[in-house]
Amino acid sequence: MSELIEINIINSIAIFFASVIPIYLSFKLKGNLQKLTILVGIFAIVHAVYHTTEVFGFEEIAENIIEPLSVLVLVVFGFWYLRIRSVRRTVA
Numbered sequence: 001m002s003e004l005i006e007i008n009i010i011n012s013i014a015i016f017f018a019s020v021i022p023i024y025l026s027f028k029l030k031g032n033l034q035k036l037t038i039l040v041g042i043f044a045i046v047h048a049v050y051h052t053t054e055v056f057g058f059e060e061i062a063e064n065i066i067e068p069l070s071v072l073v074l075v076v077f078g079f080w081y082l083r084i085r086s087v088r089r090t091v092a
Contacts, residue, residue, distance in 0.1 A: 004054075005054075005055055008051045008052075008054045008055045009051075009055055011048075011051045012048050012051035012052045012055065015044055015047055015048035015051065016044075016045070016048045018044055019041050019044030019045050019048060022037040022038070022040040022041035022044065023037075023038075023041040025037045026038045026041060032080075032084045035080060036077065036080060036081060036084070039073060039076060039077040039080060040077065042073050043070055043073040043074055043077065046066060046069055046070040046073055047070045049066055050062050050066040050067055050070060053066060
């Protein structure tokens, strides 16, 4: 087994476990924080799927579909965060 496959397996497992925290928090939180933690959880899961598809040899799918999807989720997270932040500044 090559080192790259081993690293992708470790990354995939670690990221799946790390995604549990924001998913759990999204059930406990309400409002905008809930939406932000849901987006972080979705990003973590999509990124773990990216590493998993790399392990199984689907580099084309991983690079051309799943990786841009994870970037899109991060961009949405950033826009949502900025929206919340700008609303708080106008209210305060």
